[in-house]
Amino acid sequence: MAQYTIKELEHLSGIKAHTIRIWEQRYHILSPKRTETNIRYYDDADLKALLNISLLNERGYKISKIAQMNQEQIMQKVQQLCETHSECSAQINTLVSAMVDMDEEKFDKTLSTAALQMGFMDTMSQIIYPFLNKIGILWQTGNITPAHEHFVSNLVRQKLIVAIDGQVVRRREDAQTFLLYLPEGELHELALLYMSYIIRSHHQHVIYLGQNLPYADLELTYKQCRPHYICTVLTAVPERDQVQQYIDKLAVNFPDCQTLVYGHLVQFENLRFPANVRRLSCMSEFVSLFRKASV
The missing domain is CATH 1.10.1660.10 (Multidrug-efflux Transporter Regulator; Chain: A; Domain 2)
Structure with a gap:
């Protein structure tokens, strides 16, 4: 008790x-x-x-x-x-x-x-x-x-x-593509699922790769689909002292899209975010993206 x-x-x-x-x-x-x-x-x-x-x-x-x-x-x-x-x-x-x-x-x-x-x-x-x-x-x-x-x-x-599952798929003609994944070893999926729900509700295109994705598979999917955005959530993976290295790796390997990162591990003030990687401090910040004309 x-x-x-x-x-x-x-x-x-x-x-x-x-x-x-x-x-x-x-x-x-x-x-x-x-x-x-x-x-x-x-x-x-x-x-x-x-x-x-x-x-x-x-x-x-x-x-x-x-x-x-x-x-x-x-x-x-x-x-x-x-x-x-x-x-x-x-x-x-x-x-x-x-x-x-x-x-x-x-x-x-x-x-x-x-x-x-x-x-x-x-x-x-x-x-x-x-x-x-x-x-x-x-x-x-x-x-x-x-x-x-x-x-x-x-x-x-x-x-x-x-x-x-209950959402009606009515993708906009100018829909942009969002690739959603969790890194290998990361199993905390709730925020990523909610991101998928939000994106679909705004009639955008979602490629949902889910939990525990090997990095090589992320690279292959990026090359094949050329998404406008990559979304991920870092809650338990990678180790805290490796987070900056992981952010920099995303920036270098996926230069032609915007990467959105959310979760406990990216909220520390000492982290640096390259121009094509954006930290989300809360889920309402993610929702607000869809009020802008560019999305």
Whole structure:
């Protein structure tokens, strides 16, 4: 069972630590435990309870009123928020709770409801990406396992593939070609799949080569297809001290197209980007490319 400090609860719930302490003292909404060395900590049940309480409080419910509700009543109120309104924070917190419990039905229902209400692209930008950021906090603090990450990634991946499959292909006459791939050893595919969805939604041409692509195959495809753009995501590969070398290699080997690179490994300030390689700091920056006349 995971253990959380009060500061971790603050980051995950958005409720300040001193407020959490006041709520504990006045309303007994949480019951922190203590380690053998007398250090306070919270468990998964406390996290889920606080996520639900913070949602109701954010929506105008007074904490004194919430404290009078039992767990079932709180859950019913939260469920109503998720199903009847486009309440992004409610849906994000529900996804966190579903992940902790590995509850596929709840996870799927939450995303499906959001997609129907908001559309798939807004669901990705306003719910899935903020949710994945919370996952990052949980991962950094050791409160989720690789199994949790795989559980979430596979469900989101399924949604992306279904959304891409459901797109109507109406390529523009002046469509440009985007070649999408992940380097050999790189398996984190969600961002690349979303890029594919965005490109197709703007009626451009996608060549999707996917995960774990040997560099020689990338070169062969480039020579054959002559894409206007190459898109890749560097999350775990290459090693951090080899990222600059990899960027320079892309610039030299693919001089006649623009290479777009995204991901954790390209966000460091000391990296240099040649004229034909562009760093994307966030996915909204990628979306904004399609507002320009050149794409």
